[in-house]
Amino acid sequence: MIVADRKKIPEIRDMVQGHNRILVVGCGTCVTVCLAGGERETGIIGSALRMSLKLAGRENVAVHECTIERQCEDAFIDVLGQRVGEYDAILSLGCGAGVQALAERFPKTAVYPGLNTQFMGILESQGVWAEKCAGCGNCRLGQYFGICPITRCSKRQLSGPCGSSRNGKCEVSEQTDCAWQLIYDRAKSLGKVAMLESVAVPQDWSTSNDGGARKVVREDQCIAGMGPKA
Amino acid sequence: MNTAAPDKASITIDGRTSEVAPGVTILTAARQMGISIPTLCNYRGMEPIGACRVCIVELETPRGPRQVSSCNYPVEDGMKVNTDTPAIRESRTIILELLLAEAPNSKKLAEFAAALGVTSTPFEKKPDGECILCGLCVKVCGDLMGRGAISMFGRGAKREVLPAYDEKSEQCQVCGACDFVCPTDASDHTHVATAATRKHLTAYNQYLEARPNIDMAHPQATPRVPFIDRKTCVHLTTGECGLCAEVCGAGAIDYEQKETIQELDVGAVLLTPGFSAFDPLRRIEYGTGFDANVIANTQFERLLSAAGPTKGHVRRPSDNATPKSIAFIQCVGSRDSKMCNDYCSSVCCMAATKEAILAKQHEPDTQVTVYYMDMRAYGKDFDRYFNRAKEMGVSYVRCRPSSVEQVSGTKNLKITYMSEDNRCVTAEHDLVVLSLGLEPSASLKDQVDRFNVMLNQWGFVLTSELSPLETSRPGVFVGGALAEPKDIPDTVMQASAVAAKAMALLASARGTRVKTKTYPPERDVTDEPPRVGVFICHCGSNIASVVDVEAVVQRTKTLPFVVHAERNMYTCADDTQDQIKDKIIKYRLNRVIVASCTPRTHEAIFRDTLRDAGLNPYLLEMANIRDQCSWVHTGEPDKATEKAKDLVRMTVGRTVGLKPLVESTVPVKNAALIIGGGVGGMTAALSIADQGYGVFLVEKENVLGGMAREIHETLDKSNVSAFVSHLIDRVESHPRIKAYLHSTVKKVDGHVGDFTSDIVTPETTLKVEHGVVILASGAKELKPQSFGYGKSDKVITQLELSGRIARNELALPEKSTIVMIQCVEQRNDERPYCSRVCCTTAVKNALLLRKRYPKARILVLYREMRTYGFREAAYREARENGIMFVRYDDKRLPEVAVDKGLTVRVTDKILGRELIMTPDLLVLAAPIVARDDRQDLSDLLRVPLNADGFFLEAHVKLRPVDFASEGLFLCGTAHSPKFISETISQANAVAGRAASILSRKRMPVGAQTAWVDPNKCIACMTCVHVCPYLAPQIGKDNKAEIQAAVCMGCGSCTSSCPAKAITLHHYLDVQILGAINSLLAGTFEEQPVETTYLEKVGVAQPRWKK
Amino acid sequence: MTQQPVILAFCCHYCAYAAADMAGSMRLQYPSNVRVLRFPCTGKIEENHLLAAFEKGVDGVLVAGCLEGGCHFLEGNLRAKKRVQRVKQILGEIGIEPERLEMFNLSSAEGPRFAEIVKEMNARIAPLGVSPLRKSETHLENGIAEMALQAEKAIQGGNR
Helix, strand or coil: CEEEEECCHHHHHHHCCCCCEEEEEEECCHHHHCCCCCHHHHHHHHHHHHHHHHHCCCCCCEEEEEEECCCCCHHHHCCCHHHHHHCCEEEEECCHHHHHHHHHHCCCCEEEECEEEEEEEEEEECCEEEEEECCCCCCCCCCCCCCCHHHHCCCCCCCCCCCCCECCEECCEEEEECHHHHHHHHHHHHCCHHHHHCCCCCCCHHHCHHHCCCCCCCHHHCCCCCCCCC | CCCCCCCCEEEEECCEEEEECCCCEHHHHHHHCCCCCCCCCCCCCCCCCCCCCCCEEEEEECCEEEEEECCCCECCCCEEEECCCHHHHHHHHHHHHHHHHHCCCCHHHHHHHHHCCCCCCCCCCCCCCCCCCCCHHHHHHHHHCCCCCEEEECCHHHCEEEEHHHCCECCCCCCCHHHHHCCCCCCCHHHCECCCCCCCECCCCCCCCECCCEECCCCCCCCCCCEECCCCCHHHHHCCCCHHHHHCCCCCCCCCCCCCCCCCCCCCEEECCCCEECCHHHCHHHCCCCCCCEEEHHHHHHHHCCCCCCCCCCCCCCCCCCCCEEEEEEEECCCECCCCECCCCCCHHHHHHHHHHHHHHHCCCCEEEEEECCCCCCCCCHHHHHHHHHHCCCEEEECCCCEEEECCCCCCEEEEEECCCCCEEEEEECEEEEEECEECCHHHHHHHHCCCCCECCCCCECCECCECCECCCCCEEECHHHCCCCCHHHHHHHHHHHHHHHHHHCHHHCCCCCCCCCCCCCCCCCCCCCCEEEEEECCCCCCCCCCCHHHHHHHHHCCCCEEEEEEECCCCCHHHHHHHHHHHHHCCCCEEEEEECCHHHHHHHHHHHHHHCCCCHHHEEEEECHHHHHCCCCCCHHHHHHHHHHHHHHHHHHHCCCCCCCCEEEECCCEEEEECCEHHHHHHHHHHHHCCCEEEEECCCCCCEHHHHHCCECCCCCEHHHHHHHHHHHHHHCCCEEEECCCEEEEEEEECCEEEEEEECCCCEEEEEECEEEECCCEEECCCCCCCECCECCEEEHHHHHHHHHCCCCCCCCCCEEEEECCCCCCCCCCCCCCCCHHHHHHHHHHHHHHHCCCCEEEEEECCCCCCCCHHHHHHHHHHCCCEEEECECCECCEEECCCCCEEEEEECCCCEEEEECCCEEEECCCEEECCCHHHHHHHHCCCECCCCCECCCECCCECCECCCCCEEECHHHCCCCCHHHHHHHHHHHHHHHHHHHCCCEEEECCCCEEECCCCCCCCCHHHHHCCCCCEEECCCCCEEECCCCCCCCCCCCCCCCCCCEEECCCCHHHHHHHHHHHCCCCCCCCCCCCHHHHHHCCCCCEEEC | CCCCCCEEEEEECCCHHHHHHHHHHCCCCCCCCEEEEEECCHHHCCHHHHHHHHHCCCCEEEEEECCCCCECCECHHHHHHHHHHHHHHHHHHHCCCHHHEEEEECCCCCHHHHHHHHHHHHHHHCCCCCCCCCCCCCHHHHHHHHHHHHHHHHHHCCCC
16 A cells, blocks of 8 residues: 655645645545545645635635545546536645646646655554555565565665664664564574575666656557557 | 403513513513513512612603613503613613612622623712612511511611611521622621521532532432422421522422322342441541541542532632641541441542542642551552552551641641551641541431341341342342442442342343333435424523523524424423424424423433424434523623524534434344353353343363362351352253353354354354353462472462361361461562452461461461451451461562471561561462463453453443443453452342343344445445444455444544544534534535536546535 | 634533533533534544634634543543644644644533633633634624535435
């Protein structure tokens, strides 16, 4: 799941400066689960933005709210359809992908992000989300017993812990578990500590986003005439 | 000669016309119409005297306007009156200015005038003037009270109110009526009366506060009906007065009410009258009665209460100062053989600790000292609480103070006591609180006597350890402190327990006297637009004397969807309710608002009215314009009226969004699953089975009986072994009990009333269906690791000793030395709790050993003897029988060496010397600890454990045998260490609570529950995490579902759901926001939802808001 | 007529509302500008309800629940406390004094405490004055118009 959290109201207010009709669009998928951009948060941010604009002397700005199933899917975006024509700006409470999907779909409407998209992660406990995946494009979790050192080790160490692993914690923060401690513990419980003795081959970063935005193409699924854009 | 007087007269006041009874005064008519006219000398219920003239109004006459005083001018048919013209305002201003000159010193008058816009007077002020000479006091004293103790004397400027000859008079009955009616606070009866003023003190506030002669027992009294104090009521003692009957618009005052004797035909009697506190006057050395700053703990409790006489500020009586140093003296009237109370009152140690903590929380700088003998923190988590008090700085001094003396001048108090090192010490405190013992009062004993039950030596009802609820008379049961001093949870338990006892006895008669009411079929209002009817109550004068009810009606009529609004004298009166039903039908109302008192008391009544009229009861809403408006804004009629309008408007806003709700029912499986076959489990099983329900009793050992099999007899010499075998026999032969030995419960599915579980027996796994689950899995005695246990066969535990005594396996020399060590491996950092039973067990076993070995030396090494309740008597008996009790310090534990024979060394706190013993037997009070399978059971039933591993009940005080999840209960030592008698009480309590579910064929499921819209749910699990009752579950379609039978309707899930997929019935957003938006609101734009595209692609509807 | 501050009290049924009733039966006088809304539990009160009150121009909001540890529904009041904290933060971001919102805890037996809370809240709002979001006197009529529309919506829409 993609995890995000909300931007502060003044930042949003300043972003939408100059617009008179704003549609706040929530997303009903990842960001709802991480309690950042679902229908509830859309209502809260809409209400807060209205008040904020009013206090800034922009009482006549119309701020309306709507939550769609998924902002990264055209069929759901189309639900907004013609209605969007009535607005001069959209505040998206989706992840970065959602914001861009809306912007692509509505070329004549300004689209702004209401959230800061953080990472791919999971719920650790109610109200706490933890990063688990960096989307490097070359998954080696099998080698590390299901714990990703690229995401979870502050130094992205691939061949064992650094010298600052203390009592299972990372030197960067007392709150951060040392990924290598976790990898070791898990290897031990699986009886595969020996596997850690070999030096890992370097990571092939060419699959990561270093070379610009990536695409995944499944030829067999492509519809004739609708292949990847050049 | 005239024609018969018409029975109605029409009057128009300020443009509003109304019909009133002819002959009433203009003022009365105005009040009935909800129009307020200011007055000083008019007192409701009394003849008008027309003295102050403030109530003047303008009559429209053919000869022009005429000013008259409204309080004594009778209404004539067709009369037109104005109360607020410029001329009237001018006249009233002059009148008030004159009155202000007459009584410039009256604060009350100044406030009254200021409210009418008059703040100063141009006239010469009368020096010291407080009285406006209206004569109301003279009139009330003479006419109403029939005393005539005061009259008007002098003429002109010298006129004044005086008693005869200006001397104090015996004529005055000190009723205080003159002071009460005086509009300027000038009257002072103490200048008139020879007799002293008697204050009526409230029993509720422990005689710390005066109360009126007509009063409610306490603010939350049930029934909420005031009573008249017969002893001091003027009418009931002299026949005069009777004002309250005049004033009460509902005619509810009945002076003729008498005690009546009713005969009831009953099958069982439950005695639960409680206890009374020890009379501290019997211990005069502590200064009660003559030292003002010595108070009882019951009084201190009221001082701490926010609703108490000092509003929660601790003040000492002599000077209202905040005490800097507070002392508690424990055991006043308890553990006191001189007072014949040689038992422990069980609750005072913890009560004093609680009060000390609260006092510290109120004023952190307060020094609090508790003078005590033994800290009896024996209950669940009590020791933790005691430790917390010590950490907060409460000091505990071990002694029994010999006297309390007041210091002249400061009125502080000096406490004298012998310290632990045998010095005579005096300490000074600002306030002394006496922890009074619990005892049955003479009147209680008298009451109980009529039931012909036997009492024990202290006057408590006699019970035995193995039948703690039965009195000597069959069918009469006892619960609570009447059988032995006990605290709230033990009392609540016993209350449920005696109920179970009675229900078992009366099982055959259950339900035979139930009457069911029938209602007309419910009208379907789904497709109707809201048609709101509003009924606004005067509540006699409770609302109407402050709120302009007619104005509220008129305002309400302008609101959208309101098709009918009216006002009623008493909306809850039977005839008004009939009218409401008629109006519902006549105007085809489908939403009803009653603006009156609080829904907490009246919602049920009006919901029933709606049902009678064929409307769903949830289409009712109430606006609280009495308790939360007229009663609390008496001095501001205009603002109160505005508020009432707002409250009704908000209610309309909410009401239009109301939806009919269905209260459904689910079938109940009339059987119980009991986990654990010890004394607790078996007792609960028998009680439930005797009440007529099935029981599945699951015991993991291959024999029933549990820990009790190790115990031979109780302190009162009841035979436990025989009792347990009798229980086993009964359980095994009972047709409604199925016992599964060597079995465990593996799975429990479902919810209250309808569970399905798997029982794994040695042969098979079987599925059973039941309505409740009772956890009685017990606890165990820990095998100690210290004091030489396991290293020498001379070292055994108390439980092992009990067994050996029972089986006669002890062979000790005649003159042997037997040492017992208490608090072994408990009340320490690892196990900071007390096992409750060890002190008494040690005393019991020591006495048994004494009988067998009269020449033996028996020593008990203890930290604190916690022989609470009547167990104290045995402690005393043990000391009298030469058993030595040696107190050791928890910092210096006794040392045991086993290498060359057994040696015990201990430092005696009192002697200050080390004792060395070579015992023939060393007995250790090992702790009772939770069973090893506690976590499995906790997971199985999804119920919590406390830090010590014992199961945690729903509410420590008020729901001691319930788990928070409905339909799950617990009893016995799984809850916390306890005696057999307490387990028996608790097991019966569980049976009583379980029967409240099992006795129904179907269980009502509350209508006000949460509901998940599956189209919106994204299965994020938030609701599952948030709900304290485990009501939401992820269903088959991977969407959350809420089990209505489990949902308590708190709305926690609805307010957490990020997709707003969950709604709480009756608290929908449209209802809540409807109320908020109609209080104050901005402009509103509504845009239609464009749906054509959606239908085409078949995706979920967008959730448009605004 | 000068505008009086209006305080909206979100009260739980079991404690705060009962305490308010008790203040009534004890005839304790407190400022008349408070309007009580009843909830089954403070745990039911949602952020958007609190924000809606401010958006509509209410000058102060108090949320009153059971004493901590004494919630009829175990922990609803603790959730409410956190939710109130969050809304206070958002109010701060918007530029509305967070002091206009506060959570209080009291037991059903504390009628005097309820009266005190209303006074406390008034003393707190007085220096802040009327909310900057308050509309002119016409608010009432507009409010009623809105009510009508809300109601239409209620009739049309299902459970929303």
